[in-house]
Amino acid sequence: MDLVWELLIILLKIVVVVLLFAFPIGSLMTLLGDRKQSSLIQNRIGPNRARLPGINHPLVGIPHFLADGLKMIFKEDIIPRQANRFWHTLAPAISLFPAIALWAVIPFSDHYCTGTATMVDYRDVCVDGAFYNLFSISNLEAGLLYVFAISAVSVYGAAIAGWASNSKFSLLGGLRSSAQMISYEVTMGLSLAGILIIYGTLNLNEMVVVQGQLLWDWLPMWGIVVQPLAFFLFLAAMMAETKRAPFDVPEGESEIVAGYFTEFSSMKFAVIQLSEYVATVFVGSLVSTVFLGGWQVPWLYGDGFYFGNTDEPSIPLPYWLVIVLRVGSFSIKTLFILWLQFMLRWTLPRFRYDQIMTLGWKILLPLSLANLVITAFVVLVLL
Amino acid sequence: MSTHNVTVVERPRRNLWVQSYLPEVAKGLAITSRQFFKNLLTGSDIQTVQYPEVKRDYPLRYRGLHRLTYRDDGQVRCVACMCCSTICPANCIHITAAEHEDTSIEKYPAEFVIDELRCIVCGLCVEACPCDAIRMDSGIHAHPFYERDKAFLNKDYLLDLGGPSTAVQGGVLGSRSAR
Ligand code: SF4
Numbered sequence: 257m258d259l260v261w262e263l264l265i266i267l268l269k270i271v272v273v274v275l276l277f278a279f280p281i282g283s284l285m286t287l288l289g290d291r292k293q294s295s296l297i298q299n300r301i302g303p304n305r306a307r308l309p310g311i312n313h314p315l316v317g318i319p320h321f322l323a324d325g326l327k328m329i330f331k332e333d334i335i336p337r338q339a340n341r342f343w344h345t346l347a348p349a350i351s352l353f354p355a356i357a358l359w360a361v362i363p364f365s366d367h368y369c370t371g372t373a374t375m376v377d378y379r380d381v382c383v384d385g386a387f388y389n390l391f392s393i394s395n396l397e398a399g400l401l402y403v404f405a406i407s408a409v410s411v412y413g414a415a416i417a418g419w420a421s422n423s424k425f426s427l428l429g430g431l432r433s434s435a436q437m438i439s440y441e442v443t444m445g446l447s448l449a450g451i452l453i454i455y456g457t458l459n460l461n462e463m464v465v466v467q468g469q470l471l472w473d474w475l476p477m478w479g480i481v482v483q484p485l486a487f488f489l490f491l492a493a494m495m496a497e498t499k500r501a502p503f504d505v506p507e508g509e510s511e512i513v514a515g516y517f518t519e520f521s522s523m524k525f526a527v528i529q530l531s532e533y534v535a536t537v538f539v540g541s542l543v544s545t546v547f548l549g550g551w552q553v554p555w556l557y558g559d560g561f562y563f564g565n566t567d568e569p570s571i572p573l574p575y576w577l578v579i580v581l582r583v584g585s586f587s588i589k590t591l592f593i594l595w596l597q598f599m600l601r602w603t604l605p606r607f608r609y610d611q612i613m614t615l616g617w618k619i620l621l622p623l624s625l626a627n628l629v630i631t632a633f634v635v636l637v638l639l
Numbered sequence: 640m641s642t643h644n645v646t647v648v649e650r651p652r653r654n655l656w657v658q659s660y661l662p663e664v665a666k667g668l669a670i671t672s673r674q675f676f677k678n679l680l681t682g683s684d685i686q687t688v689q690y691p692e693v694k695r696d697y698p699l700r701y702r703g704l705h706r707l708t709y710r711d712d713g714q715v716r717c718v719a720c721m722c723c724s725t726i727c728p729a730n731c732i733h734i735t736a737a738e739h740e741d742t743s744i745e746k747y748p749a750e751f752v753i754d755e756l757r758c759i760v761c762g763l764c765v766e767a768c769p770c771d772a773i774r775m776d777s778g779i780h781a782h783p784f785y786e787r788d789k790a791f792l793n794k795d796y797l798l799d800l801g802g803p804s805t806a807v808q809g810g811v812l813g814s815r816s817a818r
């Protein structure tokens with residue numbers, strides 16, 4: 257009976273995270289981030305013509321996004337004659353899978369405490385009860401490794417899509433995306449190695465818990481505070497991973513039409529696009545988990561706000577409100593990083609291909625190595 | 640030294656500050672986010688004209704559909720001299736001349752058809768006309784037509800768009816130009 261219960265909860269978590277968080281935000285970003293935000297930056301209005309029946313208001317363009325979905329569904333699905341039917345059909349699924357699977361380890365809030373939660377030494381403790389994992393799909397010990405592994409797999413989707421469509425544009429796009437991903441994968445891993453040394457854990461939820469510690473009794477030990485350089489390196493590497501401007505050579509509209517998904521149409525096209533956006537949202541959530549304190553609200557612990565290491569909270573709050581605040585804080589941080597990503601996208605001109613490689617191998621990689629060495633040294637001296 | 644008026648533009652300095660990229664990115668972000676929030680909150684910099692609801696005024700000399708002007712007595716002003724149809728690079732003005740009862744006028748166009756589908760809106764016909772009979776100042780945008788024959792604008796239609804010419808008949812400066 258317990259097992260069934262457990263399975264049900266996991267299923268529910270998957271549904272909530274994927275269908276109510278990752279997908280809606282990801283696909284809404286195609287509209288709000290890509291089209292509305294860019295239009296405001298460029299002094300335009302953006303999509304505002306489509307209307308929902310009966311509502312004569314543009315609703316910040318959301319009807320457009322529904323109309324796009326409808327249009328995608330009813331478009332003809334074209335498979336080029338010389339393409340490899342099997343892989344061409346499978347490629348969108350292969351690119352969507354990692355984008356969804358990544359969400360398995362993201363903690364949306366701390367584990368649920370069945371007893372009374374309180375704070376000891378800036379850590380939540382659960383009196384008369386146990387912590388129960390309710391706010392991340394899976395509380396994997398090797399959470400961060402899992403993220404690296406799965407996001408490395410995501411290159412297969414692009415590479416296979418490019419190869420299977422039997423088009424030179426697609427093939428070039430696929431090759432470029434593999435080259436780019438491989439170059440930035442290294443930086444991504446190395447820039448987080450410093451964080452690993454400091455937090456001493458791979459478990460993402462545990463990482464967030466550690467970020468609740470305070471330096472000098474007032475400064476939350478968020479990743480961006482202890483590893484500012486790694487934050488920028490990681491953000492750059494992750495943006496390159498999502499194949500978005502300024503790192504959009506795999507798509508390279510001005511050179512190779514749409515890169516690896518040139519030959520995709522209808523829902524296959526939509527799925528590839530969607531997986532990119534879901535991956536973009538994931539970057540936001542990962543950066544906020546590792547560097548911005550995840551679900552932590554500064555100075556907020558199990559039963560309220562603590563200013564100083566006291567026994568009683570300075571501002572006591574009920575446990576449910578703490579959870580709401582934490583989930584809210586995580587979502588806001590994620591959205592903020594997302595906003596920043598799109599802002600960067602519409603600010604920076606795109607890199608040339610060789611510049612991307614130079615940036616990846618000659619600048620980011622040595623910097624992340626240096627960051628790792630210095631962090632290791634500092635940790636060795638201080639601890 | 641040379642007296643040429645030369646402005647020397649210095650090459651951008653690529654010092655470490657610029658090359659390290661982050662400060663420049665921050666500057667760029669400052670500009671774009673300023674614009675973003677300004678337009679999000681006030682919309683004051685938005686340049687878009689919401690076209691079908693809001694129409695931008697055409698400039699005074701905008702070349703719209705042709706019109707034929709008429710004389711003071713309401714007759715067509717054109718004397719069927721064929722200057723316009725000769726100069727028309729698109730060859731889209733078709734005039735059938737006829738003899739006028741008034742011998743001082745001699746000729747008038749019995750038919751005057753402009754093929755709007757072929758017209759390239761160059762305005763040469765207006766330039767060529769010796770008696771200010773054809774003009775393009777109706778202010779009407781050359782619009783699409785549902786049926787092909789509707790695009791052949793005939794004399795009546797062109798006259799309906801028209802009005803009296805502002806030029807003076809007979810070429811003498813008189814009271815009309817003063818009006
Ligand atoms: S505007 Fe040019 S093309 Fe059109 S009718 Fe006049 S001369 Fe011909």
Ligand code: SF4
Nearest residue numbers: 717718720721723768
């Ligand atoms: S419109 Fe002017 S140029 Fe053309 S035939 Fe008539 S008088 Fe001549």
